[in-house]
Amino acid sequence: MLTRVEVHNVTAFDELKADFSSGLNVLIGENGTGKTHLMKFLYSAYEVAGGKETKSIRQKLEENFLPDSIGRLVRRARGRKSGSFEVFRTDEGVDRSLSVRLTSIDGVTMTSTDWKSDSTGQAVYIPVKDMLANAPGFQSLYNGHAIHFEGVYADIISKALYPAARGRRNSIQKELLELIESEMSGTVATEGEEFYLRATDGSGNLEFTLLSEGYRKLGLLFCLVQNEMLTKGSVLFWDEPEANLNPKMMEPVVKILYRLVDLGVQVFVTTHNSMLTSQVRLWEDKSPTKYHLFKKGDTGGVEYSSYDRLEDIVANPIQDAYEALLLKQIEEELNL
Numbered sequence: 030m031l032t033r034v035e036v037h038n039v040t041a042f043d044e045l046k047a048d049f050s051s052g053l054n055v056l057i058g059e060n061g062t063g064k065t066h067l068m069k070f071l072y073s074a075y076e077v078a079g080g081k082e083t084k085s086i087r088q089k090l091e092e093n094f095l096p097d098s099i100g101r102l103v104r105r106a107r108g109r110k111s112g113s114f115e116v117f118r119t120d121e122g123v124d125r126s127l128s129v130r131l132t133s134i135d136g137v138t139m140t141s142t143d144w145k146s147d148s149t150g151q152a153v154y155i156p157v158k159d160m161l162a163n164a165p166g167f168q169s170l171y172n173g174h175a176i177h178f179e180g181v182y183a184d185i186i187s188k189a190l191y192p193a194a195r196g197r198r199n200s201i202q203k204e205l206l207e208l209i210e211s212e213m214s215g216t217v218a219t220e221g222e223e224f225y226l227r228a229t230d231g232s233g234n235l236e237f238t239l240l241s242e243g244y245r246k247l248g249l250l251f252c253l254v255q256n257e258m259l260t261k262g263s264v265l266f267w268d269e270p271e272a273n274l275n276p277k278m279m280e281p282v283v284k285i286l287y288r289l290v291d292l293g294v295q296v297f298v299t300t301h302n303s304m305l306t307s308q309v310r311l312w313e314d315k316s317p318t319k320y321h322l323f324k325k326g327d328t329g330g331v332e333y334s335s336y337d338r339l340e341d342i343v344a345n346p347i348q349d350a351y352e353a354l355l356l357k358q359i360e361e362e363l364n365l
Contacts, residue, residue, distance in 0.1 A: 030295050031117070034047050034114065036115075039131065041063030042063055042104070047067075054296065055306065057306070058324055058331075059324065062323035062331050072154045078120075078144055093181055095179055100136075112130075114129055115128040126142045156179070160186050161249055164224060171183045185249070190252075193255045201292045202260075206251060208288070209247050214228060223236070226244065261293030267286075279302070283305065290316055303348065306320075306347060321334075322342055
């Protein structure tokens, strides 16, 4: 479980110190405030924690950010500068940490304390754009050629293609699979690297290329639960779950997220959607939840604050946008 991060002079951040919930962490802020960057830092760090991982933190950062050079991750300024981020986690009763220092002249140094482990928990990053419809041939192309795709896209295809786990599923896993199946009216089947929706009514298989992108996201979750990429000790990073989903889907999506928490998965999501945060609000007293607010500061950096309850957030950009729209509509009605 990730417990804390400290960031200094990297990408959008001058200084950031954040503690995380063991359950659901909701990252809120305007565009350009570093929410996705923070998740990529955490994901990259967690990826190199696995005992079987052979790639270095430098390689993971280069894959997941695709900068012209690694030094570009340091905040822009004249002269030679440096930045750093330090990630803390608790795993198997052991406190672990990873510290990474970056320089604007492409230096990367890493120090760690018990960071690597043999834990079966996985880090899973779901990007905004669905990739399952593009899976056939993508991995071989990505591995053999210099195509300009962030590593998170290749990673999620690889993790979705793992076969279903053997053995009996526990009650939460069964509930999750049944809930997703109910929402999609089917399960997910694979043939080679092709994904299909297998209809519950027996009408046959539907190629993911013919399936709505919102249902593809649910299908991805089905795969990740079924093959136990999302299980106790795993961390899920999901960038804008609401993208391409009808607002009425926010309720089952949030329920899925909290049932994953009950399964032992720590969850991070970014969002710009009031329907999603409103659904989270209904759960915040029942399960560990923390809201992380990012906003642009007067000096160009990002200011950070955290809250345990949605209603306590000061200057919530999502709520402010909807209130501004409502006021505009009222003014137009009054002027008629």
